[in-house]
Amino acid sequence: MNPRLLLAIYLAITLAPLGLSAFSGRPARSLWDELASGAGMLAYAIILAEFLLSGRFRSISRRIGMDVTMRFHQLFARSALVFALLHPFLYRAPSKPPYPWDTTRQLTLTDDLSAIASGVAAWLLLTPLVLQAIGRDRLDMRYEVWRLMHGLGAAAVAALLLHHTLAAGRYSADPVLAAVWIGLFAIALASLLSIYLVKPVLKRMRPWVVDSVRPVAARTWEVTLAPRGHGGLRYLAGQFAWLNIGHGPASLFENPFSISSAPAAGNRVAFIIKELGDFTRTVGRIRPGTPAYLDAPHGHLCVAGRDEPGIALIAGGVGIAPLLGILRQLRLDRDPRPTLLAYGNRVAEQIVCRDEIDDLARHHGTRVIHALQEPPPGWTGHSGMLDAAFFRDHLADPGMREWLFVICGPPAMMDAAETALIGLGVPARQIICERFRYD
Template sequence: MVAAVMLCLQLVTSGRFEFLSGRIGIDITMAFHKWMARLLVVLAITHPLLFLLPLDLSRPNSTWNHLVALINRPADIPGIVALLLILGLVGLGIFRDRLPVSYEVWRASHGLMALGAAVATLLHLLHAGIYADATVSRIYWIVLVVGAVALAIGVYTVRVRQMHRQDWTLSGKRRLADRLWEIRLTSKASKNLAYQAGQFAWVAFAPRRFPLFDHPFSIASAPNDAGEFRFLIQEAGDFTAAIGDLETGTPAAIDGPHGSFTLAERQSGAVVLIAGGVGLAPILSMLEDLARRGDPRPVRFVYAARDAAALVDPRIFEPWLERLDSRSFILLDRQPLGPGQRQGPLDRELLTEALEGLEPTDIAVMICGPAGMMSAACGGLTSLGVPPAHIRYERFDYRGGPATAKDRAIIRNFRILALALGVAMLAFAFR
């Protein structure tokens, strides 16, 4: 029963539901999704094993015969199918990078297996669940599972229609650095999307303008009424590796905005923006927005790149810095260094200099970039007295990397939740 509830939660924590990720953050949503997937596997495997208890060690064959009897019962077939789909579903997620399939194929199979597992679980609960015989219980499970499945299907069905009604087109592109592109999308008729600096959108291009083939990219432009979006895209996969081959005028579709990586107005005495690599995109959006609004707060801008080839031309962001009470720090991990550039990586010494003249407990810090850089920045800032609650960051890669202090706190809370669920399940099983 607990596993069935968690499977339904998996359907609504896939990162596509703005009402959820837009409030608690895409990082926390995806972290919860990954942790609950692993716990779901444990619960799904434990469920049939509990029916074998208590073990009769004096008759070892009886346990095996009992297991065979359970497997051969027609009423248990949906449960077996659900278990196999859950194992395959989580396996696909864990070994995604090692599978010789495209992202789109992986994404489609992941979604179909999740829906199949949910339907099989419902059939198992209705036909073999010993706790679902009562009418109220049956209604509860039907509403819960059908509701989760309908939400998952609906979010794509509605967006297919919305995306095909849009008239966004690729109006321009340019290479900003090694494997890093800026693209511009404009529209004359589509309703301009209201968004906040720092958010992201899912973007798809013709001829495949529907959700299965869209990809998430951070918006690099500030909110405007011109009907234009700018995105920074790094060549990192099957789709993005060919982003430079797209022709001007290609029809596009946008699903957004999404995300909660935004800078709340007037909630701090100063702003510290830290970017690395393609993580510059949402930071550029915030920087431009602050400048356009004439924000009077002191701004510290820290931008790190691998080397000179990976560095975006400072002329992209310097006009916005000049309109603010700002100081900037440009870091390169590899020499040679140019005028005004510092030797990376980002460390506590540079953060100390960046925070000079600021009150650490009265600043808002926004970080976006590689996991290692974000971890170093979070650790350095907290050691300098910046409260963890004042530090916000957004990951582009949810597959691991060095954990920050906030990551460890989130994981610790998930472990406590998992322990509580495990204890409750055992107590229920042995009541």
């Protein structure tokens, strides 16, 4: 889906209720009352549209990346919170029973406690829901628990606001606008159900099993899965999957990992996983034969279909995973374009698949530049980080400005790489990256 088309659809969804209310034919109220209603409608429309952004729909995220999709999700959620917080404080009309001659409630607000209570409950629930998402990394809470609470909380807010909108909303007395609200709520609910009900069923129909687990660097493993009873996964080198190992298909115990294997290598898929915490802490103890499930493929960190004259891959730490998959695919495709791999780590023991990378340099012609922050004695590679100075020293060749640059690694390194490359004259359209952290 074209990013501009995605934005147009999103704006159409969020602005449709406002447009319908403007042409409802009801007499206007004071400016403050109209602003209050508009803020409330915008908040609710954004909240309903948020379900689509968080639904892992590949048609939405494939073109612009899951990181951009989720960044939009975060920013719009915060905008919805601002509109929702302002909504009740902007009203100036009194809350009382309608006057006999004021059938359209031009002069008063409803005093129906049940209609107001659902809105107040949603208003009180929305603030901690958004704040909890903003500060998730600082919470002492497992990701799976947070995800369940976030999903249920969002569904509760949407349901409460539907009741409040239909029962208390002046413009929602229009049957067309009421039908739009119900339709948008149904779409949002269907999006949620697709994640928690439909996708588990589909995953159960296409199970996987752990084929091997091998160490590829210090506290880093490559886990290979084999399909069980089906032909495998169609994907592009550089994409990622939500991986669930050792749990049922409906389990919330799944996490995103980049695919490190090449599609042309066969029907097995591999993931490079570093021990960091929670599930990854025990990855080295996973036994072959353990059942697994995939929600895949996702992501746009791919070079397939790109025609730039060269490809530079910039990796930091375990960010090598999707780039290794790309290099493996390029080698199998006998792609003649020059390739460069700039790979940064803290110490040499963290270099993933070092023998294979050296072999790529010898037989595929990939130019490999290792960078270590703490190099051992006799180190002949680059000493230091993948920072602006590194890129000026190694990627400033004017001939490389037409290359494609693919970046994956820690957020600070990715930011530095993007800034440095643009400073060297590389157009932004030739730089692709994908983040799993968005703030």
